[in-house]
Amino acid sequence: MSRQLPPLTALRAFEAAARLGGVSKAADELHVTHAAISHQIRALEDWFGLSLFDRAGRQIRLTEAGAKLLSPISAAFDNIAGAVNLVCEDANQKVLTVSAAPSVAYKLLVPRLSSFAAMEPDVEVHLHHSVELANFVSDGVDVAVRFGRGNWPGTVSKRIMEGFVQPFASPSLLQNAGYALADLPLTPEQIAALPLHHEDSTEFWRAWFEKAGAPGLRFRSGAVFHDAA
Template sequence: MVRRLPPLNALRAFEAAARLGSFTAAAEELAVTPAAVSHQVKGLEDYLGLPLFERLPRGIRLTDAGRAYLPQLTFGFNHLARASAALAAGEARGVLTVSVLPSLLRRWLLPRLGDFRRRHPGVSLRFSMTSVYARFSEGEADIGLRYGSGEYAGLQAVRLLDEVVFPVASPSLTTGPQALRQWADMRRADLIHQFVTSVPDPWIQWRPWLLAHDLPEVDTEGGLAFDDASAAMQAAQDGLGVALGRGVLVADDVRSGRLVPLFDEVRRADFAYWVVGPRASFDLPKVAVFVDWLREMADTTPSADAIL
């Protein structure tokens, strides 16, 4: 039986646009122009004989047919990528140096690394734990794992994990006569802050939250401050105050009851976690298998809805 398949480029264009929600974002991922993505998607719609997107004045929206088509294509492309990575794994050898945020390494990556080592014993991982961007041109790292906007001049960036932010505290602060039950109680709470050397996501700072709840008088300068999210979350577990937790980093603590989300409020973070590096690095077998594995782990990471 002869397989009749639409053009591969058209399928890639549709899958990326549908997954990312825009032709522009798909164009950035595929390294083409938005017009090229639009043209490819139109060609696929003509081939199939039905529309996959509604074209709106401001953006696009999947049709019922597009929503039904997307999961199958995403599964297929992921399967192809993993099959290719598995084939390349026979050549994946050597030392892979990864620049990574300490909090992401400790709270998300380390618990999963055993799986990678079992699959790819020929790759030796070296981690540089830092919140400062690696100087790839000087050989400081092959790739980096960063939290940011995805705009890294001269580098390729692969979106890994989206993020949400919400207030968290030790269960000890949610019981008794001084329990924190509503936003007004934050007037007497100790705040735990995070400060970073790169441009911060505004929602990991306390000021926007307090202003949104008419609490401008709360002192956002006092309290404990850390340049590492892991330390901030440990301080919150120890009952030293209220912190702003990122879902990816505190998921295990929330599930175990070590931390409790407060006030039933979650904000979608402006930033996400990215795999970043020179374009040439992504062609190396040792990098290709690691990035593919990272994306597989990201696909199996529960969303915030599953932990809250």
């Protein structure tokens, strides 16, 4: 009989927010953004088809359904953590868990695994696919490869290669906005008027506008306008 389970990432976000009494505290513990925790909780509520928290501004309080869910979920995660610790204590097993985005894992890490195995034949490498910041306390991750500035709290980072960011747009988006290929490249002001997509943060858009010589430009991110400065 198959188990009917919601996404485990959403359960972790819910459990941390409920246990700590806030979305921001859960985000700090799991080393993700406030928006990522909120998104996961809402996805879990959609899965159940009911509310798990009552919200009043930034304050959250468990509903009756959320209170029923918290205790067994917390116990389950404690049991999983205990089992993982027991396995990791096996002195005969040397495991290196490396977390990276799937594209980085397959293009950068997998081609080098044979060379690493030749140098360290007693170490078994586990690849963990994720783009969220790793929590080296609770995730069981030893090393993480991420794209960013490297100023993540509670970590020691080392740059392994240069990166760059630049805008991309589908031809249909440009066409709908009234631009033709002959109009390219667009100015920062023209780009700022388009709906700009991003992940949890507008950090890289702000950096790009600054690099393009328009640090104070207001730009559209979804339905919200931001100052690039």
